[in-house]
Amino acid sequence: MLTIHGIKTSDTMKRARTWLDDHGIAYVFHDYKVSGIDRQSLERWCAAKGWDTVLNRAGTTFRKLDEAAKSGLDQDKAIALMLEQPSMIKRPMLEGEGVLVVGFKPEIYAAELKA
Numbered sequence: 001m002l003t004i005h006g007i008k009t010s011d012t013m014k015r016a017r018t019w020l021d022d023h024g025i026a027y028v029f030h031d032y033k034v035s036g037i038d039r040q041s042l043e044r045w046c047a048a049k050g051w052d053t054v055l056n057r058a059g060t061t062f063r064k065l066d067e068a069a070k071s072g073l074d075q076d077k078a079i080a081l082m083l084e085q086p087s088m089i090k091r092p093m094l095e096g097e098g099v100l101v102v103g104f105k106p107e108i109y110a111a112e113l114k115a
Contacts (some may be wrong), residue, residue: 001100002027002113005037007089016092016104025113027094032086042079045093048100051075055082056090 004020004027006013020027030037055078056062061083062070063111069081082089094101094109101112 001095002094004028005030005032005041005089005093005095006037007031007033012089012104013033013092016094016109019104019106023109023113027096032091036115037083037086038111039079039083042082045095045100046075047089047100049102051078051107053102054093055067056088059087059090059097061085061087074075 002020002025004013004016006016006029008029008031017027017029042054051074055073065081090102092101092104094104094112099112101108
């Protein structure tokens with residue numbers, strides 16, 4: 001079973017969920033704002049994709065951080081920031097057996113899910 005992690009109100013999340021629905025692909029939606037995220041998931045994603053890929057530096061939440069919080073970033077500090085404020089995690093994160101996709105691009109979903 002696939003799990004799509006993100007925030008319900010995100011436009012990118014809406015597009016990704018619509019794509020999955022349109023292709024008849026079953027998934028479970030995990031909302032960071034409602035359920036949070038656990039350290040183990042973040043560590044797994046960072047190990048597979050790199051913390052700099054998983055951390056959403058382009059988002060408003062990250063940009064509003066003071067310079068001290070942004071300086072000296074490494075995996076441990078990035079994970080701590082994402083645990084504290086899950087909106088700093090890139091979205092969506094699509095995860096399932098043998099599948100881990102960061103962000104949404106229809107062609108990547110099609111290739112990864114063979115849809």
